[in-house]
Amino acid sequence: MGVVSTSHVLLGLLATGTMHGYDLKRAYDERLPQARPLAFGQVYATLNRLLRDGLVVPAGHERLAGPDRTAYALTDEGRAALDQWLGTVEPPMPHVNSALLAKVVVALLDADADRARTYLVAQRRAHTDRLRELTALKTAPEATVDDVVAADYAIAHLDADLRWLRTTLERVADWHREVHS
Amino acid sequence: MGVVSTSHVLLGLLATGTMHGYDLKRAYDERLPQARPLAFGQVYATLNRLLRDGLVVPAGHERLAGPDRTAYALTDEGRAALDQWLGTVEPPMPHVNSALLAKVVVALLDADADRARTYLVAQRRAHTDRLRELTALKTAPEATVDDVVAADYAIAHLDADLRWLRTTLERVADWHREVHS
DNA sequence: CGCCCACTATTCACTCAGCGAATAGCATCC
């Protein structure tokens, strides 16, 4: 599944009004609090790429109670790129990019089936623990819809992992036999 | 959830015997056929980092029916790093890194609820289509256990996406109201 | 007043990751 495209998200945030880098970072943290943390440095790097590609333009260079700051605004091209992104479905699972799967494959390859089994059991434990955390976070009284939707996403996928862990545990012996043949 | 660590997978493949870059790439394709495609260039880049860090050493430099080739072998340090990796559980969903979620958030932010709804419906369609492909692939007579396990992983997560898409569709109106307040 | 701290805003230097093209030897086949 596609990894989240930082540049498109920044375009989307800029579409709500001109902003400078620092504000963008804060808007990102506010709107996508559960997402991968975004460093300031990366915001400016991405902005520069968007500028280079003509998707944003500088819109004011003021100094106001602090250091210089440059605000950026979407161009028509930027608006078009954003609409294009929003109107396109993400390719669903074009390849299986899972650390879990990779680790089990490697464990089966150069250790024995027990090694893989031990790992799977430990991972299952970590998953159930995290699942508890997330359901608590979701049902907390101060949870916003943002929080609930993000938590639901994580919960659904942890659940998917758990189901996969269970059936894979049952298959470890067969699988090990096949790998070493 | 952790993205698959190329260097550890290569260490794992090397643990089954000394290999040179080209063989490593083939072993990767054979053992992880459903994983993200790995370019030759990246194999050598990663090998050089492993060499620099003392996790592998050159083990033979032969020319045999073709260009020069350098085989690499695991060092004790490399073996230790591999064991360390295999023995560690992956942090389950430390952050929600989903293109789906990001796109819906952006759609709600600078378009209306219908825009988000249209996207969700289109995405659901793409998911169910892919789901059909994968079940076909899994039940095909020539499917190996590798194929089945990988397909199960993908299926479980597509299913998780679908459940999330359904409940999110129901919540779009509420969510849109909260975002614009 | 003078000083330190915290906040705003951006830049810099560096490494990893990923991709496509380039290079180069050998095989083989028509």
Add this chain to the structure above:
DNA sequence: GGATGCTATTCGCTGAGTGAATAGTGGGCG
């Protein structure tokens, strides 16, 4: 003998990501 294809590696470039550095301003505090 020229074209094609396989083995094996290198190169150049862009993007992604991190942590530290820089610099100005305002507020609190003794």
